[in-house]
Amino acid sequence: MKLEAAKAQFIQTWGSLATQWGINKTMAQIHALLLVTxxxxxxxxxxxxxxxxxxxxxMNIRELIDWxxxxxxxxxxxRKEFFLAEKDIWKVFRQIVKERKKRELEPLLKVLQQLQAxxxxxxxxxxxxxxxxxxxxxxxxxxxxxxxxxxVKADESWFWGNLxxxxx
Amino acid sequence: MKLEAAKAQFIQTWGSLATQWGINKTMAQIHALLLVTxxxxxxxxxxxxxxxxxxxxxMNIRELIDWxxxxxxxxxxxRKEFFLAEKDIWKVFRQIVKERKKRELEPLLKVLQQLQAxxxxxxxxxxxxxxxxxxxxxxxxxxxxxxxxxxVKADESWFWGNLxxxxx
DNA sequence: TAAATCTTTCAATAACTATTGAAAGATTAG
DNA sequence: CTAATCTTTCAATAGTTATTGAAAGATTTA
Numbered sequence: 001m002k003l004e005a006a007k008a009q010f011i012q013t014w015g016s017l018a019t020q021w022g023i024n025k026t027m028a029q030i031h032a033l034l035l036v037t038x039x040x041x042x043x044x045x046x047x048x049x050x051x052x053x054x055x056x057x058x059m060n061i062r063e064l065i066d067w068x069x070x071x072x073x074x075x076x077x078x079r080k081e082f083f084l085a086e087k088d089i090w091k092v093f094r095q096i097v098k099e100r101k102k103r104e105l106e107p108l109l110k111v112l113q114q115l116q117a118x119x120x121x122x123x124x125x126x127x128x129x130x131x132x133x134x135x136x137x138x139x140x141x142x143x144x145x146x147x148x149x150x151x152v153k154a155d156e157s158w159f160w161g162n163l164x165x166x167x168x
Numbered sequence: 169m170k171l172e173a174a175k176a177q178f179i180q181t182w183g184s185l186a187t188q189w190g191i192n193k194t195m196a197q198i199h200a201l202l203l204v205t206x207x208x209x210x211x212x213x214x215x216x217x218x219x220x221x222x223x224x225x226x227m228n229i230r231e232l233i234d235w236x237x238x239x240x241x242x243x244x245x246x247r248k249e250f251f252l253a254e255k256d257i258w259k260v261f262r263q264i265v266k267e268r269k270k271r272e273l274e275p276l277l278k279v280l281q282q283l284q285a286x287x288x289x290x291x292x293x294x295x296x297x298x299x300x301x302x303x304x305x306x307x308x309x310x311x312x313x314x315x316x317x318x319x320v321k322a323d324e325s326w327f328w329g330n331l332x333x334x335x336x
Numbered sequence: 337t338a339a340a341t342c343t344t345t346c347a348a349t350a351a352c353t354a355t356t357g358a359a360a361g362a363t364t365a366g
Numbered sequence: 367c368t369a370a371t372c373t374t375t376c377a378a379t380a381g382t383t384a385t386t387g388a389a390a391g392a393t394t395t396a
Contacts, residue, residue, distance in 0.1 A: 003295050006286040010302065013279050020272060022190035024384070038297035043343080053386045058344060060384095079394070080342055087301055089308045104188060111181050118174040127171050129206035133255055134178065140257045143328055160311055166330045167318030192354070211373080221356045226374060228354095247364070248372055343392070350385070355378105362373070 007036055011050070026052055027060040031069060031085060040073040040082030068095045090156040098152045105145050112138040175204055179218070194220055195228040199237060199253060208241040208250030236263045258324040266320045273313050280306040 011032040018028030029050055034041060041049075047057045061083055064070035069092060073082040086092055115134045121127050151159065179200040186196030197218055202209060209217075215225045229251055232238040237260060241250045254260055283302045289295050319327065 001282070001286050003286055003292075003298060006283050006302075007298060009279070010283055010298075013276065017272065017276060020190045022188045026384075036298045036301045038293055054343090055345075055387065056385050062344090079340095087297075087304070089301075089304045093308065104185065108181065108185060111177070114169070115174050115178055118169050118171055124171075125206055129255075130171060130175060130178075130204045133204045133257075134174075136255070136257045140261065147328075147331055160315075162334045163315055166334050167315060167322065194354075222373090223357065223375075224355050230374090247370095337396100339395085341392100341394075343390105345390075346386105346388100348386085351383085353380105353382075355380070356376105357378100358376100360373105360375075362371100364369105364371080366367105366369090 007033070010036060024060060024063070026050070026056055027063050030057070030060050031064055034064075034070060034083060034085035035087060037085075040075065040084040042078075042080050042082050044080070046083070067099055094152050094154075097148055101145065101148050101152070105141060105148070109138070109141055109145060112141065175201070178204060192228060192231070194218070194224055195231050198225070198228050199232055202232075202238060202251060202253035203255060205253075208243065208252040210246075210248050210250050212248070214251070235267055262320050262322075265316055269313065269316050269320070273309060273316070277306070277309055277313060280309065 011029050014032035014035075015025040015029040019025050030046055033046065033049060043054075043057050043061060046052070046061070047054060050057075052060075061070065064083075064085075065072065070083050070085050073084045075082050086095070112134060116131070116138065118127065118131060118134075120131060179197045182200035182203075183193040183197040187193050198214055201214065201217060211222075211225050211229060214220070214229070215222060218225075220228075229238065232251075232253075233240065238251050238253050241252045243250050254263070280302060284299070284306065286295065286299060286302075288299060
């Protein structure tokens with residue numbers, strides 16, 4: 001397989017994967033291209049290589065920077081900005097976990113806490129089922145939140161090493 | 169907070185959470201309602217409670233059954249079908265992990281393997297960066313795949329217990 | 337300061353995804 | 367067998383999300 005074809009397939013695979021996870025396809029494709037390119041790329045070049053518009057490129061690059069997955073890079077002598085992705089997948093993963101945790105898990109925990117305050121007629125079958133399920137979910141999410149917190153701080157080889165021991 | 173209001177908020181929260189994860193909102197809302205309801209519910213009642221059409225209800229219930237999160241239940245003496253959700257969140261989580269692993273991780277692994285076969289001019293900076301990143305991702309995904317395999321088989325209290333030890 | 341170059345915005349539009357509901361298909365009861 | 371009840375399908379439609387590109391805004395250079 002030729003390099004260009006392989007790149008194209010990777011970009012397309014990464015994009016459709018992202019779609020299934022509620023992530024903008026173009027954003028993922030820009031990320032994919034940056035992941036497999038050693039040097040910083042300009043917005044102009046990203047637009048060209050992925051056949052996307054100026055607006056879309058700008059917006060999605062910004063989003064990637066927001067997520068902490070891509071950095072702006074200044075190249076001496078160049079007027080325009082260049083972009084470079086973090087290549088270490090463990091770091092990428094940690095960063096995504098960190099962001100999703102902050103954006104989703106923590107707000108969810110707050111809602112679940114509020115929902116515990118439902119007027120509890122303990123004899124009511126309906127009310128009991130509700131509070132039971134919410135409590136169950138709350139414990140689960142709380143536990144996951146704590147665990148992911150540690151994961152975010154963890155070193156890769158250490159993490160996998162121990163995880164393998166744990167689950168074997 | 170009244171039970172009905174709490175239910176409504178849970179259903180709405182679950183639905184918008186799902187949207188962020190590339191999951192159909194209505195499907196998640198049906199799931200949410202079934203999660204907090206102790207007894208099986210008919211399609212008619214789901215339609216009523218969530219204000220959704222016959223077609224949508226039918227399709228999304230089927231999808232939930234496909235995912236292994238909801239069961240069809242026959243109630244003696246009743247003509248129509250009823251539906252019941254698995255309430256144990258650990259089981260729900262395991263089932264989702266199992267399905268997504270099968271649907272997404274495994275196909276991704278296959279693609280990554282193919283991409284390793286890129287024509288490798290080792291002196292070419294571009295080619296080197298590509299194969300390095302792909303290899304990196306492949307190792308990561310392979311490791312995750314194995315780990316999730318074990319998670320799917322794991323018992324909840326055992327899993328959390330050990331995980332806590334691991335990450336402390 | 338003015339011109340050139342680059343970045344950002346945003347309203348219009350396109351692309352995609354989900355929902356509806358009527359009709360056809362099944363199944364059960366009598 | 368026929369009617370009644372329940373389930374599934376699917377083309378039309380609505381709703382949502384993403385993209386475009388021209389124009390405005392910034393920044394740098396000379």
